[in-house]
Amino acid sequence: MRQENKEEMKARARNIALKIAYDGTAYHGFQRQSPPVVAVANVLEKRLSVIFGDTIELAAAGRTDAGVHAYGQVVNFFTDGRIPVENIVRAANSLLPDDIVVKAAAEAPRDFSTRHSARSKTYLYRIHQDSTPDPMKVRYAWHVREPLDTRAMREALREIEGTHDFSSFRAAGGKPMSPIRTMYEAELKEEGEDITIRIHGSGFLYHMVRNLVGTLANVGKGRLTVEDFRQILAAKDRQKASPTAPAQGLYLLEVCYDIPLFC
Numbered sequence: 001m002r003q004e005n006k007e008e009m010k011a012r013a014r015n016i017a018l019k020i021a022y023d024g025t026a027y028h029g030f031q032r033q034s035p036p037v038v039a040v041a042n043v044l045e046k047r048l049s050v051i052f053g054d055t056i057e058l059a060a061a062g063r064t065d066a067g068v069h070a071y072g073q074v075v076n077f078f079t080d081g082r083i084p085v086e087n088i089v090r091a092a093n094s095l096l097p098d099d100i101v102v103k104a105a106a107e108a109p110r111d112f113s114t115r116h117s118a119r120s121k122t123y124l125y126r127i128h129q130d131s132t133p134d135p136m137k138v139r140y141a142w143h144v145r146e147p148l149d150t151r152a153m154r155e156a157l158r159e160i161e162g163t164h165d166f167s168s169f170r171a172a173g174g175k176p177m178s179p180i181r182t183m184y185e186a187e188l189k190e191e192g193e194d195i196t197i198r199i200h201g202s203g204f205l206y207h208m209v210r211n212l213v214g215t216l217a218n219v220g221k222g223r224l225t226v227e228d229f230r231q232i233l234a235a236k237d238r239q240k241a242s243p244t245a246p247a248q249g250l251y252l253l254e255v256c257y258d259i260p261l262f263c
Helices: 003-010 040-052 085-095 150-160 208-220 226-235
Strands: 014-022 069-079 100-107 118-129 142-144 162-165 180-191 194-201 250-257
Touching: 003 069, 014 040, 014 085, 040 069, 040 085, 040 100, 069 118, 085 100, 118 208, 142 208, 150 180, 150 194, 150 208, 150 226, 194 208, 208 226, 208 250
Parallel strands: 069 250, 118 142
Antiparallel strands: 014 069, 014 100, 118 194, 118 250, 162 180, 180 194
């Protein structure tokens, strides 16, 4: 929500939390943008204002970039609207376009914030390996032409588990914050020509997952060794890591909180 409107919004009667899924292809990321640029938040705020009968300003757990998708984005907002919580999902989805869906709704405590109350997040990244692109997957996975050495990629991926300084995988332009993060789990699964990388951590830096995947892919291509990857992580220098992986392969899977909500 806008900083200048925060106190006014928080004076409202209810704090509503929603779990959102969306295909990010058509949008300029999640965060609200000025017209004519359209982000996921622009569409949600407009439609939710109709349902609740007042202006809506969303706060989100993650500000996904243009082209990035979500299964489990979480947003919250303050409202005086009186629609019962059990009716919100159906009402919202009757007004939203097909590429944005409200999956769940809940009344949240007054002090709940989707961003500041989050305890962990899980991201997925999908890669499709083939000599030619698959038109059914081009918007939802990174197409890589050559076969990848997934054994080496798994070995490198294990290096990020635990608590580390992830400065080597931090893009410029993000908000100033500590680069120290804890990764609870990092795994790679294969299904035919498709690779899914799943990373569960305490939090993530700007472009961190995509920068990690870009570097892991170069391990898979044989351009970097596992030891090279280990040294890149230790270097705390973005210039040592590989280029950022494309946006369309990334998905915000889940956000977890201390209170029983959507996780």
